[in-house]
Amino acid sequence: MPRGTLTVDILPEEEQKLESLAERLRRPSSQLVHEAIAGYLEIQQWQIEETRKAISEADAGDFATEEEIRHLNERFTGR
Incomplete structure (x- = not known):
């Protein structure tokens, strides 16, 4: 694939870190x-x-049920 050239201004400290x-x-x-x-x-x-996927799911009403949330909460908090 052919390559292009991009010129970017960076701070001297960043250039020094990059070179190092x-x-x-x-x-x-x-x-x-x-x-x-x-x-x-x-x-x-x-x-x-x-x-985008999350917005589509939300628009479709695809949310976790209260039971699913409770299960996840118990799983991660131990309560």
Whole structure:
């Protein structure tokens, strides 16, 4: 897949941390930035999808019953 170029302004402290981490990991800083962006995008996409699912369930009236909530409460609190 072809790659594009993105220019980002970062604080000097962030750049120093990035370079230090890249050196310790013996990997290029560009690779760390690429992985960070990919991970961020994956998390954001997951959150959006899960939110959409939850809204659809709520719109459909798909809520836990009182008994299900009581059972979960007992399970996690021991009461």
